[in-house]
Amino acid sequence: MTVTGAPRTGVTLRLLDKADKEIVKLDRAVLGAFYKFQHDFRRNPDAGGFDLKQLEGHDRLWSARVNREWRALMIRLGGDDWLLVSVKHRSHVHKNLDRLNYGINHITGAIEYVDLQVVEESVLRRGLTPPAAPVPAPTPVPAPEPARPKPSEEPEGLEEPEKPLFGAYTDEELADLGVAEPLIPIVRKLTTDDELLGLAEYAPRHTGEVLLRLRDGASYEEVMDEVTAPVAVEEPERNLDSADWQAAVDRSQTVAITDDEFLQSILEEGDFGRWKIFLHPTQEKLVHRRYSGPARVGGGPGTGKTIVALHRVCHLVRQLPPGHTKPVLFTTFNRNLAADLRSRLLSLGGPDVLARVDIAHVDQLATRIVSEADPGNAKRRIDDTTALREWRDLLVEAGETRWSAEFLSDEWNQVILGQAVASRSDYFTVRRAGRGRSVTRAERVGIWQLAERFTQRLETKGLETHRQVAERAARLEMTRKAKIDSRSREREDRSGLDNLHVEAGSGARLRHRYRHIVVDEAQDLSAAHWKMLRAMAPSEADDMFLVGDTHQRIYDNQVTLGSLGVHIRGRSSRLTLSYRTTREILRDAIRVLGDADYDDLDGDSDTLAGYRSVLHGPVPSLRGARSWDEEMDLVVQQLRAWHDVPRESTAICVPTNDMVTQLAERLARHGITPTEITQDGPRGDQGVHIGTMYRFKGLEYRCLVIAGVAEGLVPRASVDTWEHTDPSRHRRELHRARSLLFVAATRARDALAITWHGEPSRFLAPLLPPRSDT
Numbered sequence: 001m002t003v004t005g006a007p008r009t010g011v012t013l014r015l016l017d018k019a020d021k022e023i024v025k026l027d028r029a030v031l032g033a034f035y036k037f038q039h040d041f042r043r044n045p046d047a048g049g050f051d052l053k054q055l056e057g058h059d060r061l062w063s064a065r066v067n068r069e070w071r072a073l074m075i076r077l078g079g080d081d082w083l084l085v086s087v088k089h090r091s092h093v094h095k096n097l098d099r100l101n102y103g104i105n106h107i108t109g110a111i112e113y114v115d116l117q118v119v120e121e122s123v124l125r126r127g128l129t130p131p132a133a134p135v136p137a138p139t140p141v142p143a144p145e146p147a148r149p150k151p152s153e154e155p156e157g158l159e160e161p162e163k164p165l166f167g168a169y170t171d172e173e174l175a176d177l178g179v180a181e182p183l184i185p186i187v188r189k190l191t192t193d194d195e196l197l198g199l200a201e202y203a204p205r206h207t208g209e210v211l212l213r214l215r216d217g218a219s220y221e222e223v224m225d226e227v228t229a230p231v232a233v234e235e236p237e238r239n240l241d242s243a244d245w246q247a248a249v250d251r252s253q254t255v256a257i258t259d260d261e262f263l264q265s266i267l268e269e270g271d272f273g274r275w276k277i278f279l280h281p282t283q284e285k286l287v288h289r290r291y292s293g294p295a296r297v298g299g300g301p302g303t304g305k306t307i308v309a310l311h312r313v314c315h316l317v318r319q320l321p322p323g324h325t326k327p328v329l330f331t332t333f334n335r336n337l338a339a340d341l342r343s344r345l346l347s348l349g350g351p352d353v354l355a356r357v358d359i360a361h362v363d364q365l366a367t368r369i370v371s372e373a374d375p376g377n378a379k380r381r382i383d384d385t386t387a388l389r390e391w392r393d394l395l396v397e398a399g400e401t402r403w404s405a406e407f408l409s410d411e412w413n414q415v416i417l418g419q420a421v422a423s424r425s426d427y428f429t430v431r432r433a434g435r436g437r438s439v440t441r442a443e444r445v446g447i448w449q450l451a452e453r454f455t456q457r458l459e460t461k462g463l464e465t466h467r468q469v470a471e472r473a474a475r476l477e478m479t480r481k482a483k484i485d486s487r488s489r490e491r492e493d494r495s496g497l498d499n500l501h502v503e504a505g506s507g508a509r510l511r512h513r514y515r516h517i518v519v520d521e522a523q524d525l526s527a528a529h530w531k532m533l534r535a536m537a538p539s540e541a542d543d544m545f546l547v548g549d550t551h552q553r554i555y556d557n558q559v560t561l562g563s564l565g566v567h568i569r570g571r572s573s574r575l576t577l578s579y580r581t582t583r584e585i586l587r588d589a590i591r592v593l594g595d596a597d598y599d600d601l602d603g604d605s606d607t608l609a610g611y612r613s614v615l616h617g618p619v620p621s622l623r624g625a626r627s628w629d630e631e632m633d634l635v636v637q638q639l640r641a642w643h644d645v646p647r648e649s650t651a652i653c654v655p656t657n658d659m660v661t662q663l664a665e666r667l668a669r670h671g672i673t674p675t676e677i678t679q680d681g682p683r684g685d686q687g688v689h690i691g692t693m694y695r696f697k698g699l700e701y702r703c704l705v706i707a708g709v710a711e712g713l714v715p716r717a718s719v720d721t722w723e724h725t726d727p728s729r730h731r732r733e734l735h736r737a738r739s740l741l742f743v744a745a746t747r748a749r750d751a752l753a754i755t756w757h758g759e760p761s762r763f764l765a766p767l768l769p770p771r772s773d774t
C-alpha cells in the first residue's frame with residue numbers, strides 16, 4: 001500500500017472495547033500490516049491507498065484497506081474522529097454487509113457494534129462442541145448447582161437443552177435491561193450454557209453481563225438494580241439523541257490510539273493490560289467523580305478496587321498544579337502490597353505521575369512520623385505473638401490472676417492502642433464494642449495499671465510493637481494538626497504543601513502533609529492508622545479515597561470510621577463485577593462465607609449482593625485424604641494435572657508455616673520447584689508459590705490449591721477454646737478464619753482445588769455433599 005499526502009492534524013482514531021481482542025488474534029503478517037495502517041491513517045485518512053469508503057447501506061460504517069485481503073471497519077463519529085470496531089477479511093465484509101450492526105444502546109447510551117454473523121457462528125460452534133477449559137478441570141467435584149429458577153417456574157437445568165434459556169422474558173424486558181436489540185432474536189434461541197457463553201464472548205459487554213446474571217438466577221428486578229441501573233443514562237437523558245455520537249463515545253469503552261508504542265503495548269499485554277485502558281463504566285465514574293469529603297469504594301474480591309484506586313491516584317495527580325512535591329499519599333496495609341502499587345502506578349501513569357505520589361504502607365508511615373519526632377529511637381519492633389509472651393511473663397511476675405494474658409493483650413491492642421486512648425480518664429469512657437465481656441469502672445482502674453506496667457516493661461527492654469508505633473504516630477499527627485488548625489486558619493496557603501521528607505527538621509511553617517490520601521486494603525487498618533491518616537490531610541473535597549472489602553478482613557481491626565473523623569456517609573459505593581475469578585469459583589467462595597454479617601467500616605452492614613463474574617472455568621475440586629502425608633501427594637497430583645500452566649502462575653496456600661516447609665520439600669522431591677512467599681512477597685519468579693494464607697492478601701494466580709483445609713487447622717483448634725469462656729471472641733475468631741479462607745479462594749483466576757486430611761473444615765460444609773455420601 002502506498003500512502004501519499006502531508007500529515008494532517010486533529011485526526012483521532014479510537015479503538016472500541018473487544019476490537020483489540022480480535023486484532024490480537026490476527027496472524028503476524030496481517031498484524032504487521034495493521035500497525036502500519038493505523039500509523040498512516042492517523043497521519044492522513046485521505047491519503048491514497050486506503051480506499052476509504054462508506055459501506056453500502058450504512059450511514060456511518062466505513063471500510064479502509066489494511067492490505068490486499070484485510071479491511072479495517074470504522075464508525076465515523078464525525079469529521080476526523082474515527083472509531084475502529086473490527087478488522088475483517090474483505091470477503092467476510094462483502095458477504096455480510098447486512099449483518100454488520102451498530103448503534104447507540106438506548107439504555108446505556110454507549111456505542112455498540114455487533115457482527116451478527118460472528119455471534120451466530122460462535123453460538124453454533126459452542127453449541128456443537130464442548131468448550132475448551134482454560135486449564136485441565138480438576139478431579140471429583142460436586143455437581144454444579146443449576147441456576148436459581150425464577151419464582152413460579154420449573155427449574156431450568158443443563159439437561160433440558162431444548163428449552164430456551166430466556167423464554168421467561170419478553171423482548172421488551174430484555175431491551176429494557178440493555179441487551180443489544182439486534183441480538184435479541186439470537187438470545188431467544190439460546191438453549192445451553194455453552195451457547196450463552198459463546199454469545200457473551202462476542203456480544204457487547206453489557207449484554208453479556210445482563211444475560212449471565214439472569215442465568216445465575218437473579219430476578220429481572222435484581223438485574224435491573226445491580227447490572228443495568230448503575231450504567232444506565234440518567235432519566236432526563238433517556239430520550240437519547242441517537243445522532244449524538246460524540247456524546248455516546250464518552251459513555252463507551254474506547255481508547256484513543258495516541259502512538260504506535262501505546263497501541264503495541266495494549267495489544268501485547270493482552271488481557272493483562274486491559275485494566276489500564278478499559279475501565280468498566282461503574283469504575284470510571286468512581287475514578288473521576290468529585291467527592292465533597294472522604295469516599296469509600298467497597299466490593300468483593302477481584303472487582304477492581306485496587307485498579308480504581310490506581311486510576312484515582314493518576315486522576316488526582318493530573319489535577320495538581322505543577323510542582324515538585326508529593327501531595328498525594330497512596331497507602332496500603334503492608335510492604336509487599338505497597339511495592340506492587342508502586343510498580344503498577346508506574347506502568348499506568350509513568351514516572352511523571354509517580355514523582356508526585358508518596359507510596360508507603362501504613363506502618364512505614366507511622367515509623368517515619370515517630371522517628372521524625374524522636375530521631376534517636378532505637379527500639380526493636382516486636383509482633384503481637386511476642387508481645388503476648390511478655391504479657392504472660394508480666395502476669396506471672398505480678399501474681400495477677402484476674403485476667404488472662406490473652407484478654408489483656410486484646411484489651412491493650414484493640415481498645416487502648418486500637419482507639420488511641422491516651423489517658424486513664426479516656427479509658428473510663430471509651431467504647432469497647434465487640435469485646436464481649438464488659439468491665440466495671442474498678443476493673444478498668446486495674447487494667448489501666450497493668451497496661452502502664454506493661455508499656456514500662458517494654459520500654460525498659462527497648463521493645464515496641466507496631467501498634468504502639470501507630471498509636472504514637474496518631475497522637476503526634478493529631479497534635480500537629482491541632483497546631484496547624486489553630487495557628488494558621490486564616491493564613492493557610494492552600495496551594496503550598498510540604499511532605500514529611502521536605503519538612504523534617506527544616507523548621508518550615510507547619511502544613512498538612514498531603515492534599516489527597518488514597519488507601520487500599522482499608523478493611524485491615526486500625527483505628528490508630530485512621531486517626532494518623534485523617535490528621536495528615538486537610539478536610540476538603542477529595543481528601544480521602546478508601547477502597548477495601550470487609551469480607552476480606554483478616555486482622556482484628558474493626559473500626560467505625562465516623563468516630564475517627566473519617567466521614568464517608570453518603571459517599572460510599574460498591575463494585576460488583578469480578579474481573580478475576582470465574583463464576584464457578586466465585587459461587588463456592590461465597591458459600592464459604594455463609595450468612596455471617598459484615599460491616600461497612602462505618603457501623604452499618606455490608607453485603608456482596610450482585611457480586612458476579614462473566615468468566616467461566618472448571619468447577620473447583622474438593623478432595624480429602626486420610627493423612628497429611630497422603631494429602632501432600634494429592635497436591636503433587638494436582639500440580640501435575642496443571643503441567644501446561646506456567647509454574648509461577650500456580651500457587652499453594654496452607655494454614656501453617658510447618659506445612660509450607662513440608663510441602664516445599666515434597667514438591668522438590670518430585671521435581672517441582674517451590675518458591676516460598678515471604679513477608680516481602682514471593683522469593684523469586686520461578687516455580688510454584690507456597691505460603692500461609694495470610695501471605696495471599698492482594699495476590700492472584702491462574703491456578704491455586706488450598707491445602708490443609710481440615711478441622712483443627714481451619715479454623716485453628718485453639719479458636720474453639722473461646723466458645724464458652726468468651727463467646728464474642730469465639731465469634732470474631734471464626735469470622736476471621738472464614739474470611740481468611742474466602743480471601744485464599746478468591747486469589748484463583750481460572751482453577752481452584754481444595755484439599756484436606758481427616759475431617760474437612762466446617763467452612764467447607766456448604767460445598768460438600770451431605771455427610772452420608774462422603
Ligand SMILES: Nc1ncnc2c1ncn2[C@@H]1O[C@H](COP(=O)(O)OP(=O)(O)OP(=O)(O)O)[C@@H](O)[C@H]1O
Pocket residue numbers: 272274275276278279280283299300301302303304305306307308549552578579580698700746
Ligand atoms: N476494568 C478492568 N479491565 C480489565 N481487567 C480488570 C479491570 N478491573 C480489574 N481488572 C483485573 O481484575 C483483577 C482484580 O483487580 P483488583 O486487584 O483491582 O481487584 P480488587 O477488588 O482490589 O481485589 P481484592 O479485593 O481481591 O484485592 C486484576 O487482575 C485486574 O487487572
